[in-house]
Amino acid sequence: MTATLRGASVAHARRALAERFRAAGIESPELDARILTGHALGLDHAGLASAASQQISDLTAAQIERFAVRRVAGEPVARILGEKEFWSLPLTVTHAVLVPRPETETVVELALDLLDRDGARARALRIADLATGSGAILLALLSELPNAHGLGTDIDAEALAVARANAQRLGFAGRATFLAGDYGAPLGGWFDLIVSNPPYVASSDIATLAPEVRDHDPRHALDGGADGLGAYRAIAADTPRLLKQSGYLVIEIGAAQERAVGDLFARAGLAITAARPDLSGITRAMAAKLR
Ligand SMILES: C[S@@+](CC[C@H](N)C(=O)[O-])C[C@H]1O[C@@H](n2cnc3c(N)ncnc32)[C@H](O)[C@@H]1O
Incomplete structure (x- = not known):
């Protein structure tokens, strides 16, 4: 050519x-x-x-x-560019992170809706983003919540380096801290908002994903264990220790996981308070509170 x-x-x-x-x-x-x-x-x-x-x-x-x-x-355009726009923010992406998806903006929208209902946008909110990857959800929220501070966790040190670089590039480094560890394990104290888009594909389904996803997103960003729900169990177990009584947990789920995630949250003492579909009409974000 x-x-x-x-x-x-x-x-x-x-x-x-x-x-x-x-x-x-x-x-x-x-x-x-x-x-x-x-x-x-x-x-x-x-x-x-x-x-x-x-x-x-x-x-x-x-x-x-x-x-x-x-x-x-078969390499996705975002991987060739090394950049993907999320919530109108340009985010650097490397081989270490999932390319942030438009449907994940549903999590940001639902979280902001809930804060708006409480008139809480301008408050000095404390936010946790479990499994932060590129930092997409946390940085989008910080861009909308001028007095909020956030902590992002990830199991992958290379992903955390990308998230830190994105926070720096976008001017949020003073309000964002990134910690290595398993979901909520590295965190303490109380949060007004916990958000997460964790890995949620059942291990046996990974082979059936589109090659652009299967061959280019990190496996540990996709693999949710045997039934795809492993991360939700860990997050449900962490939440009562970390979420304020008035706070919200807002998570992304995969297609057809609404019921199973609702059930396991209920067993952990959480009540589902809202759900929101993505642009394809699939329930993509769910919100829960402590009961
Ligand atoms: C689906 S990606 C989501 C990344 C980002 N939140 C987003 O929406 O673009 C899931 C992330 O979970 C991280 N992860 C996998 N296992 C984890 C664990 N046990 N604890 C914390 N993070 C984990 C992966 O490294 C990956 O960055």
Whole structure:
């Protein structure tokens, strides 16, 4: 492809890339081609449009080719860019973290709704994000809650380094602390809000996931144990020790896990108070309080 792109215009390079992605069966060929061509040139959407007739350099043609090979091999665009937008925040992602998903924004929305009902947005809230990964949920909440402080935990030290770098990059380092450990184990004291998007795929289902997920997200970010519910048991056990009586636990769940998670929370002394569907209509976020 480098040879065919040599001397090509920006618009031609973008169209050729889209064509190649379409032929490879990639779901969003135009969008992926636009993003990757823009990334190779250091241009955003508007910049790409205004540079449409300019000729690309050999260096850029080679860069586009490298991106094309990775994308055609199934690597998600966010992994090629090393960045993913979540709640309108640009987050760095590496091989150590799950690429934050749009449906996880449902957790942020439900948590903010509950705080709004209590008129609590401006309070000096204390938030815990268990299994924080890139820090996505915690940093989104800090962006909306000006007086909140948060603690994020993760079992993976490399993921925590990514979360710390994201907090620094976004200007939240003074309000976010990241600790290594098992869900709530490293934490103490009382929290107004505990959030989590833990691993929740049953171990035996991992082989059936889309290759973009199965082959690129870290296995320990997906694997929820034999029945997919291992993390919820740990979080349910931690919550009575960490959640204020007035506080909320807001978690992401997988498709069809609502009942099982509700049952195990009930056994741990938690009452489900709200649930929220994602854009596909699947119940994605659940909120609980201490009974
Ligand atoms: C599904 S990812 C979610 C990451 C982030 N919260 C998000 O929504 O993008 C789950 C995270 O759980 C972490 N994890 C796995 N086992 C854990 C454990 N026992 N304790 C804490 N974190 C764990 C993984 O390293 C991964 O970062």
